[in-house]
Amino acid sequence: MPRSLFLLFLLSLCYCKCKGQIQVKLLSRTPTKPGDPVELECAIKDNSFSDSGVSWVHQGKDSGLRFIMFISSISRVTHASDVDKPRYGGSKGPGTYKLMVKSFQEKDQGEYYCIVIRNQMLHFSSGHQVFLPVPPTQPPTTKAASTTPITTTPVTTIGPETQSPANAHKTWLNCDLYIWAPLVGACLFLLVALVVTIITCQKTRRRRCKCRRPANANNGKVVSNR
Structure with a gap:
């Protein structure tokens, strides 16, 4: 929560420039169940941002921005203090910064951004949403009907004329x-x-x-x- 307030404070002080030069995409397949690995990539097309490093931010469905990690231009990863470090990993490549969620959970659902700070300005990437599939609603269970045929013996009244x-x-x-x-x-x-x-x-x-x-x-x- 303090990290979110701090980021909102920075947003209010700095001019946020979204140029479309920073894009986030999903490298791995969409998670189908809790525990699946998820890998996101932040691609920077503007070479002037290549030595600024990238901050990964997560916004949940019902929560504010949550800082995850900062990846420097020399591939140094700094996690947030309230982040489960074994579950999150980061790396740097040529013009890309990757975020790995090794075991995706329900609380990790939401939208992911990468932010570049340059010349006292925040440059936001386009967001990318990652959600688990919604489980199908199951109809109420009913007891299966027995497949054994039930034979009934008709009751007939025998009169003197039919005896x-x-x-x-x-x-x-x-x-x-x-x-x-x-x-x-x-x-x-x-x-x-x-x-x-x-x-x-x-x-x-x-x-x-x-x-x-x-x-x-x-x-x-x-x-x-x-």
Whole structure:
């Protein structure tokens, strides 16, 4: 943050001249995932800037300018104090200054500039944006339908007119069994009750018949017909 404020202070004091003579381009392929290496090149077309050195600046999506490093004309690299030095490297070539991000992360996304300071003037390059691809939105997961076919057995009502003869015969046998079994039991019960009643009546009648005979007029004497 102090570096950003310092750079903004310099911008307010110095005249910034953007001539299009300083351009930034991406040498490596666009990063596809976190951890991919990224290499940027700052090409200076004006030979008068060749001995001035280059400062690399990064501007994030939601942040201000962040100073990364300064590469002198004799290939000396000076990192910013708040930069992870093992992840950033710099080098100088003929008319070019390179910035290497060895392991590109989400916080490294944004726009990169190189700045040349000459005659108390800031010369900005054209910016170059480097972003990770946006992951595709995944639809809500649904449980996969089972591939096993489900067979259903239709339920049919079989009436008397649609039953087979064998089934109809079994049905009538069951009906006869349910009807005649109670009737036979009731008849047997009545028959037993009738037999018991007859036997009981006969015993009662015999007991009533055991009585004295009435006496005749001759006091029991036999009258002779002589």
